[in-house]
Amino acid sequence: MNRTRQHRRGVVTRDATGSGSAEAFVLIAIATILITRLYLELTGYPQIGGGNLHIAHALWGGALMMLALLTGWLLIGAGARVAAVVMGGVGFGLFLDEVGKFVTKDNDYFYGPAAEIMYILVVVILVGARVLRDFRPLTGRECLASAAVIAGDGVARGLADRRRELGLALLVQAEQAGAEPTEVGPVRALLVSAETTSDRLHRLQQWVPRLIPGFFRSPRWVPVVGWLLVLSAISGLFFGLLGIALGGYFYEDDDITLRLDGMNPASVILVVNAAVTSMIAVPAMIARRRTDRLWPLRWLRNAALLFTFLNAFVDFATEGFAALLSMSIGLFTLAVLTYQIDAAVRRTAGEASESPQVPPGDHALQP
Structure with a gap:
């Protein structure tokens, strides 16, 4: 079977x-x-060219x-x-x-x-x-094929330790999913015997966080940027829906200027984006107080990614350089969350190496 x-x-x-x-x-x-x-x-x-070119x-x-x-x-x-x-x-x-x-x-x-x-x-x-x-977990054949691709890279150019570990973890999952030992064995042999090479990209990824001042590496930033993201998304949703309901609104005096766009493609995109971000970020912020698992942080990063970059498209098209401020805040949020996720993954990997070996989880499949 x-x-x-x-x-x-x-x-x-x-x-x-x-x-x-x-x-x-x-x-x-x-x-x-x-x-x-x-x-x-x-x-x-x-104009790149000359004359009419x-x-x-x-x-x-x-x-x-x-x-x-x-x-x-x-x-x-x-x-x-x-x-x-x-x-x-x-x-x-x-x-x-x-x-x-x-x-x-x-x-x-x-x-x-x-x-x-x-x-x-x-x-x-x-x-x-x-x-x-x-849409479904990787099958044994897919894990085996992915490991074989990594093994092929090892034959051609050698393997960095991180890639070798990924290939071996995929073989473990392939065996658990019913892959034949006669198929797994040769791939494992290629992975183990491949020449060890340097991993410049991984070293760069490890080096860049060291440039960040220790103040910004504190986990205390997570609730700060997380709730700011939630507040921004909910306020964007509220004012966006209010502007659409009113058909647009503009108010100005000496101290304040308020403009709400009516129904148009840009306002609809911003409202939808704010709604989706809220649906992802709010459960993530609630869950992170109840569990030590990584998924709330990952959900929060996905929400920040969606909110930052998709808003940037509309903002740059409609506001020009005024979008740089919100873009910078979004990138800072992404940097904080990404650093904390990487730190949590490293802690988890360290704890796993000190305990009896268990089948790798989803984090082993990340590039």
């Missing part, structure tokens, strides 16, 4: 680390859009996406995949930044609904990657 289940391949075979690459691709694309808009604003929207940066984006595909097709190894993700993310960001030109007759770069188009594409990619990863 186990062997029959093991050989049911299904429609697709998922990579255990694929969702992390997809999310990195989207984050790099978002950062590219924001950096591009900032650069163009500061430089007065220069203008080389749109969407073309550079297409070239980078082409290079990303070629890199993935032609080269083997984790480094090649990282390069493909970076080039693809930058290329997609440059392409998506000019979407307004492709959906208007007059090639309007500042076309208002371009922000909504970006929003939809980003949500589709992020949600699609999450659904594909989480």
Whole structure:
């Protein structure tokens, strides 16, 4: 029976680390859009070319996406995949930044609904990657295949210790899911015998947090940024719905100016985003007082990620550089939560190494 289940391949075979690459691709694309808009604003929207010639940066984006595909097709190894993700993310960001030109007759770069188009594409990619990863646990075949991919990288370029440990953890899960020992054994042998290489990216990830002053590494920041996120989301939802209900509202005197937008695509996106963020962040903040597990922090980070970057799309399109302040606050929140999650994972791993070995949990599958 186990062997029959093991050989049911299904429609697709998922990579255990694929969702992390997809999310990195989207984050790099978002950062590219924001950096591009900032650069163009500061430089007065220069024309690349001469005379009547203008080389749109969407073309550079297409070239980078082409290079990303070629890199993935032609080269083997984790480094090649990282390069493909970076080039693809930058290329997609440059392409998506000019979407307004492709959906208007007059090639309007500042076309208002371009922000909504970006929003939809980003949500589709992020949600699609999450659904594909989480709609059911990885099968034994998928764990075995993912470990075999890592082993293949080891044959080609060697393995960093972190990648080797990930591959071995996947094999443990594959065995628990019914993988045949005759299939697991050769993959494990390749993982164990692969040459050890340095992991520059992992070292960089470990080095960067050391630059953060100790004051900002305190766990006391978690409730501060968490409840500020909840307050921002709920207030955004309240005032957004109020503005839509009133059909827009504007008040100004010597001391205060209040403007509430009526029904329009941007206000609807902000309201929906605030509602979803509230539904994620409020349960996470309540749960983190009742459990030491990591999922409340991860939910909170997901809420901050959604609220920060999707709001930034609309804010930069409608408010210009006024969006930089809220963007900076959101990035600070993300940095605090990410650091605390990484610290908790390291503590959990340290406790596990001092106790009898247990099957790895979901954290072992993160890239």
